[in-house]
Amino acid sequence: MSLTSADFAAIWLTLKLASLTTAILLVIGTPIALWLSRTSSWLRGPVGAIVALPLVLPPTVIGFYLLLALGPHGFLGQFTQWLGLGTLTFSFTGLVIGSVIYSLPFVVQPLQNAFSAIGTRPLEVAATLRANPWDTFFSVILPLARPGFITAAILGFAHTVGEFGVVLMIGGNIPDKTRVVSVQIYDHVEALEYAQAHWLSGAMLVFSFLVLLALYSSRKTRAGWS
Amino acid sequence: MIDVRLKLAWPGFDLDVDLHVPGRGVTALYGDSGSGKTTCLRCIAGLERAKEGFVQINDEVWQDSANGIFVPPHTRALGYVFQEASLFPHLSVLANLEFGLKRIARSQRRVDMTHASELLGIGHLLERHPQHLSGGERQRVGIARALLTSPKLLLMDEPLAALDSRRKSEILPYLQRLHDELDIPVLYVSHAQDEVARLADHLVLLSDGKALASGPIGETLARLDLPLAMGDDAGVIIEGQVSAYDAAYQLLSLQLPATEMSIRVTHAPLAVGKALRCKVHARDISLALTNDAASSILNRLPVTVVSEQAADNIAHVLIRLDAGGTPLLARITRFSRDQLGVYPGQRLWAQIKAVAVLA
16 A cells, blocks of 8 residues: 555645745745845834744634635635636635745745845945946845755745645645645545555655755855855 | 045934045045044945035046935945955955956956956965955955956055954055056055055044044144144154165165255165155154264254144153154153253254154
8 A cells, every 4th residue: 555646646736836836935035035134114023024924823814814815705806806817715826825925934034044144245345346236136145145045945845845724724625736745644534544644644754854854954054254 | 636525424423524635646544443434435435325425536426415416336436445355255266356357348447367466466366265365365355356346446444454463564565566556546544553654645634523634644644733743653754765875884865855865774775766655753853952973873854943732741742843844743851842942943953763664
């Protein structure tokens, strides 16, 4: 007895969801983290708090509000219907949106720390060497913050793989669309298929351990700013 | 000319300066920490934005707040050397040097890699990473990196302050070569009088966010009305010209500018006509009514008393002297002053006990 095709479908869907979510998060998380690490605006506190909310809220709360917002009467739901896309609840796209919000702090915070650690001096040096702000971002900030990007990507990916509550609330349990590994395990347990649950749970456990092992082993002390 | 007018108010600190300094040579911004030197430099570079400001470097205006002009720092043709070399840790020495160079249009490059690395003696370091350089080497790379942008103005913010005295003396000759070989105006921030005396042509004295004085280094150091005249380090700079060399005694004769007078210093042979900069400390000059040849003191110059000023300690007075146009400062006891009956216009003999050759 080993993994069934439904299990493999759930694994594939989970990897697809986590990869897509991570990619989106790196793109939108970078400017947010950059802004949070540089600004002296009063909005810094409120925005930082909002970004960190998913750390403390039960996933069901996030899922509940997303369900309302994305549903036929919610403001996002109205908007997607107006665009002719229908509603996004119980769809893969809806799941991606939920995951992006749910994993946001896991990407923004390591990036913000990395950007803060760089400080302003390298940016000033780059400016006096004729680099414009975009140039400075790609030739100085990005390479210096690389360890932060790696940490952010790993944490964002792993955390998305591990989500359950949000998925269940806004995605439900539709094979090939929203049935990710964590939901599949739940189903197996509900159906008293303990052997199946064991296989998938064990796989998750090993995967999570390996990811974190890679993360913590690769965290060398960074070369100091000279 | 370099014209800089800056006004800014930060909590606990006001800067209000109006500087007109020569558009060539080295101008030192000298003052204690907190006097506003670095802030001035950062405003000139555009790293800090003075609310009211006007910055013009020869024919280029970089800031004119009255007309809403503020040129962003990355489009100002300047080189900036920070106190810590601030090399990019993710790049090799060569890549650090090329960072600025490759962002300059080929037609505007006036300093090339070979020249810069030869000038600062870093040719053998190019493949290394910044982490594997000594503090002095890092700073030399930092200076070369700034030079390679072919700046129209080089700003140096205490480039030697973070180094120990051995590293300092390792770098100073390179800075002197820069001064002698490149025609780039330099603003040099420092609180070390010996560096300023060696390198600067022009001196701006800053205190509490204001410019107390600005003028050629020789004149400004000899002014009695400035705090510079106080302290053990007080003295004047003499820019002499080699007029003879006595090989038997290894003594170099230096002619004072625009006079027939000369002073003799122990030195290795130098070609006649070469310029040499010396410092004569006020504490090393004594005064006599007559030219007493029966003395081991080598240098005796006829001088005229210009003025007198109380020193920072009650037993001493500072006397400003004129040696055929070259100002001198003497620090003598109040007792000696009364014995000699010193008055302005009096003709005396200055006995110079020691002359420090700077360059």
